Amino acid sequence: MASASPLLLTFFCFLLLSFTILTTSPSSLIEELNRPPPPDFAATVAANCARDPSLRYCNHSADLPNIYKSTVVARHLCVESRNPDCNRSFPRIDLRSRPNLAPLYLSFAFFWAYCPSSVLAIDLANNSLAGAFPSAILLCTHILSLDLSDNTLAGDVPVDLLSNLHNLSSLNLSYNHFSECGSDCAPFFRLFNSSSFIHSGLRQEDHRHSSEITATVLLLTGVLACIFFLLCIVCVLVRRRKGDRYQFTTEALWEATRGFGESNLIRKGEKEDLYVGRLRNGLQIEVHVQRGRFSKAFRKAFEEDCRSLLRLRHRNLAKVIGWCNERELLAVVVQMAHICSVDEWLLLQSPPWKQRLKVLMGVVDGVCFLEEHWPRVGYDIRTRSISLTREIEPLISKVRVGNSDSESKKVRRLGLFVLELIANKRPREIFEAGETGLIEWVKVQFPAQVKKLIDEKMKPTATALEQIRQIISVALEAAADASSSTMSHVCRLLRKACAVDQEIHKQTRSRSHKHY
Known part of the structure; x- marks a missing residue:
């Protein structure tokens, strides 16, 4: 009984500190740690130190907040470690396979600084602990057993500190990633059996074995990567051959x-x-x-x-x-990148001349691109077939391979498109003779009554009016006498007529050369 008295006395002192805590209402660990020490806590510490001056905190009585916190953690940790009777003893810290709790308790430096001398065993195995060796636990210098196996700890092991734990008889550092310890560690290795360091990284053979495994893994990875690469090539070739990338069901x-x-x-x-x-x-x-x-x-x-x-x-x-x-x-x-057709746009918005000019030059740019680079592709230039994006950019959306339309037919349609764009007239709805009726109506009014040919809601400036007169002249010639003109000639005249405003000319010229 006398030989056990120091140990019992030490833990009894911790129990006295914890008694004051237990009288408060139950709360979580963190909530308790945020509380200040009870009013009589200093007196309890002084009484404990009077009984046992060897207690670690006796030389740090001014550090009452951390001493208090250490007793709180000790009580919770004793229960979490499943000790049989935490009212009487706290022999072991057991957080094996508790990855949610182990890092939390390791972070409490104040607890390890005042580690109860009753603790004889620490088990932190299988917690996926990473980083450096948790040296704070070695402040528990009286422990008999330490288990840090099955984690991912790395770096140097504090061999000198471990060697100073004279009571330590059981150590397990297996299955970690520590740095290799050279011949200087031989005396330390002899203190424990070989099972303490299996695949710990401390011994040279661990790294040799690791290198062999790494080489094998890299070889297998390379083989699998090659196989996967070849399969990808085969899949791409098959998809391209079948057209699956673009073919819809x-x-x-x-x-x-x-x-x-x-x-x-x-x-x-x-x-x-x-x-x-x-x-x-x-x-x-x-x-x-x-x-x-x-x-x-x-x-x-x-x-x-x-x-x-x-x-x-x-x-x-x-x-x-x-x-x-x-x-x-x-x-x-x-x-589908558009919001409406040109026909709908003219009907609903009656846009200003600058916007109509932008649409006209976009259509001309698209037509020129097809004529120069894709002569086999046919297209439909009508106000109901040309679409507009939100940026008022025209899109020729009805295209087909196999250009069955003659040159004169395409020229005539471009001329009609320009006349409809300016006059905002729908030939089939307004004129009995349809498109021919629109052409005859323009002939009668042009050039003397050119203002009657312009959408009355447009109200162009004098400069714009002259520009419109030149464009109508080109469009009327294209629509009325299409057989005498080529598409490239009509596009060139339209671009020239649209170049009255130098700024507009620069913008359209820049855009006409921008293909995607």
Whole structure:
């Protein structure tokens, strides 16, 4: 009984400190740590030190807040360590496989500074602890057992401090990533059996084994990477061959257009229906659909044409993103980047001349690009076929491979487009003779009554009026006598007529050379 009295006395002193804490209302550990020491705490510390002057905190009586906190942590930690009777003893700190708690208690430096001498064993194994060796726990110099195995600790081990723990008889540092300890550590290794340092990184053979494992892993990784790379190449080649990257299924277009529903149908024609829709990724699309029975040769030609359309890149051309070639349905899928047609824009907004001029030059730029680089591609230049983006940038959206229109027909349509753009007249609705009626009406009014040819809501300036007069002159010649003009000649005259305003001329010239 006499030999055990120092140990019992030490823990009894901690119990006296904890008694004051236990009389308060229960709360979490952190809440208790944020409280100040009780009023009689200093007296309790003094009484404890009078009984046992060897207590660690007796030489630090001025550090009452941290002494108080250490007793709080000791009480909680004793319970968390599942000690059988924390009212009588606190023999071990057991936080094995407690990764949520172990780092928290390791962070309490004040506790380790006043570590109770009753603690004889510390177990912090299997907690995924990282970083340097937790040297603070070695302030518990009286411990008999220490287990830090199955963590990811790294760096140097404080061998000199461990060697000074004269009571330490059981040590486990296995399965960590410590730095290799050379021949100077041989005496330390001899203090414990080899099982204390299995794959700890301290011994030379650990690093040799680790190097072998690393080399094996790198070799296997390299082999797997090569296999994966080859599979990717094969997949890309197969996808390119089948056109899967750009080819849509009927089911995908059915979903995007709500079953090709009436609410998504924009225009119904003799040969082609136009739907709008939205893909799963949120991209809005136009779907130009043809239905019927098509020959194998026709389908093959259609797919080749679509591949050509995919390569069209210009700011004034709608972007073709794919096609569908299944069963009795053929479809060209176009990215929808516009908000309305030119026809709707003129009807609803009656825009000013500068905006109409921007639209005109965008259309001319797009036409010139197709004529110069893609002469096989046909296009439709009508106010209801040309679309506008939010930036009032025109898009020629109805394109096709196989330019069946004659040169004169295309020139005439460009002339009519310009006249409609300026006059805001719809030939089929206003004139009995349709487009021919519009041309004859312009002939009668031009040039003497040019103001009657201009949209009355436009109200152009004198400079703009002269510019409009020159543009109408070119457009009327193109529409009325298309057979005597070429598209390149008409585009050149239109650009020249639009160059009255030097600033506009510079902008259009810069944009006309910018292709995508």
